[in-house]
Amino acid sequence: MGFFTAAGGRNRPDPRPRRRLGGPGALAARAAAPRRPCSLGPHAGGGEAPLTFEEARAQFPVFExxxxxxxxxxxxxxxxxxxxIVEWNRRDLEQGRGGKPYFENVLALRERAREALAGVLEVPPQNVALVSSTTNACNVVLAGLDxxxxxxxxxxxxxxxxxLGPLLASPAKVRVAQVRDASPREAPCLVCGQVTSRTKLIAISHVSWVTGNSLGPDELRRQTExxxxxxxxxxAGACRTEAAAFDFYTVSGQKWLCGPDSTGALYVRDPERLRVALPTYxxxxxxxxxNSFTPKPGAPRFDSVWYAPGTLAGLLAALEAAPEWRHERTREVASYCRRRLDEAGYEIVTAPDQAGLITFSSGGEAAEAAARLFEAGVIVRDVPGTKWLRASxxxxxxxxxxxxxxGGL
Structure with missing residues (x-):
């Protein structure tokens, strides 16, 4: 069973039929045909016409x-x-960054951002902490587990x-499951094979940044407590996370959520069971x-960053720009990318039906290929220590x- 079939097909509101993608001939034939309009969740109310794919894509000038x-x-x-971001920075420039109304507005923005990130994870806001990165979130968890x-x-x-850095910095022994060459179906068993009576935590990616494959966390959850x-x-942002099934789940705001740098979130299922080891104001x-301090209720006690209001406003704008059909479309176009690369004879690392990353071998030096593609107007990255390229x-x-x-390849 594919990753999206297993994780993304359950409890999907308002399911829609999926448009099949054809080959190059179908692309040419479809160019003039209007795309089925899909409503954007945040923009669909108030009697506004739903945005088409082309209108939603036009929000991003870089694609020009x-x-x-x-x-x-x-x-x-x-x-x-x-x-x-610019609007808030200009406001700070002209009106200053002080006064009770100012801080009330910033705090309200923080809670709106928390609620929006909780919506991405489909979890209660009180279980979400605001952090600066996934690394920051992992450090919060590893430090708090003592x-x-x-x-x-x-x-x-x-x-x-x-x-890996926070894991290695902890005093615990790190046991490593060798899954790079394994299929997504095999990964959970290989991870569980490293568990001993001394194991206190399993810490893995939902989707690997190297291979683009899911590590099967749903199956792993069924195999261990x-x-x-x-x-x-x-x-997060590329597929449904099912975060509520896990103890801790990290989010990077600047990646698939298209938010500003140094934004992110940490989901904590039971905040009372994790010590506040890295407190902030x-x-x-x-x-x-x-003597001591009284932690805030819930996961906000793990908030580790004071976002500038421009950052908060930018993050909210990014989250509001994402269409409700985003996961369907990501799956569709990632499958198309994988199929076209396979048809062209490239070795594909990523298994079918994963998330948004497609890792493949270009047949030569990956870093040189990425640089050559950039000059041709195509931005991908090479995977360090391999001969692989990665398309998002x-x-x-x-x-x-x-x-x-x-064409660039």
């Missing part, structure tokens, strides 16, 4: 120049996102240093200068972007 296939690093910025040298944590050989920390950097509801296919990606990739 590039086939931008690198949301796995940084997502494209929409006009509304940058305009919201692991010792007698404990073990299980991870895999295809994790980003944003997760151990706490699970999921790095959601390559899943936002962590407390009261404190005593000599988001809801905004067009079939023409994929054809430009193939």
């Amino acid at each position: 120049r590039f086939a931008y296939l690198n949301a796995g690093t940084n997502g494209p910025l929409a006009r509304a996102t940058v305009e919201a 692991l010792t040298s007698e404990d073990e944590v299980v991870t895999t050989d295809i994790e980003h240093f944003g997760l 151990l706490p699970i920390l999921l790095d959601g950097a390559q899943s 936002m962590s407390q509801s009261a404190y005593d200068t000599e 296919c988001g809801w905004w990606t067009s079939e023409d972007d994929i054809e430009r990739l193939l």
Whole structure:
């Protein structure tokens, strides 16, 4: 069963039939035909006409120049996102950053951002902390678990240093499951094979930044009752997360959510069971200068960053720009990308029916190929230490972007 079939097909509101993608001939024949309009959740009310794919894509000026296939690093910025940042920065410049109304507005923006990020994860806002990155979120969790040298944590050989770094910095022994060459179906068993009586945490990616494959967290959850920390950097915004099934889930705001840099979230299922080991001013509801502090209720006690109001406004604008059909479209265009690369004879690393990343071998030096593609107006990235390239296919990606990739290769 494919990743999206297993994780994304359940409880989908307002299911729609999926348009089949054809080959190059179908692309040419379809060019003049209007695309079925899909309503954007935040923009669909108030009697406004729903946006078409072309109108939604037109929010991003970068597409006028590039086939931008690198949301796995940084997502494209929409006009509304940058305009919201600029508007608040201009307000700060002209009116200052003080006074009770100012801070009340900023705090209200923070809660709106928390609610919007909770909506992405489909979890209650009180279980979401605001953080600066996935790395920051992983550090919050690893520090709060109070692991010792007698404990073990299980991870895999295809994790980003944003997760691996906090694991290695902890006193616990790190056990590594070798999953890079395994199928998504095999990964959960390989991870569970590293579990011992000393294991206190399983910490893996939902979707690997290296291979683009899901590590099967749903199946892993069924196989073990151990706490699970999921790095959601390559899943949140690209597919449904099912975050509520796990103990900890991290979000990178600047990737598939197309938000400003240094934004993110951490879902904590049971905040009372995680110690506030890295407190910030936002962590407390009261404190005593000599004894202790009272943590805020819920996951906001783990808030680790004070966002500038422009950043908050930009993040909200980015989240509001995402259409309700984003997961369907991401799946559709990623499948198209994988099929076209396969037809062209490239070795595909990513299994069918994953998320938005497609990793493949270009047949030569990957870094040189990425640089050559950039000069041709196609932005992808190479995967360090491999001969692989990685294309990020988001809801905004067009079939023409994929054809430009193939032409550049």
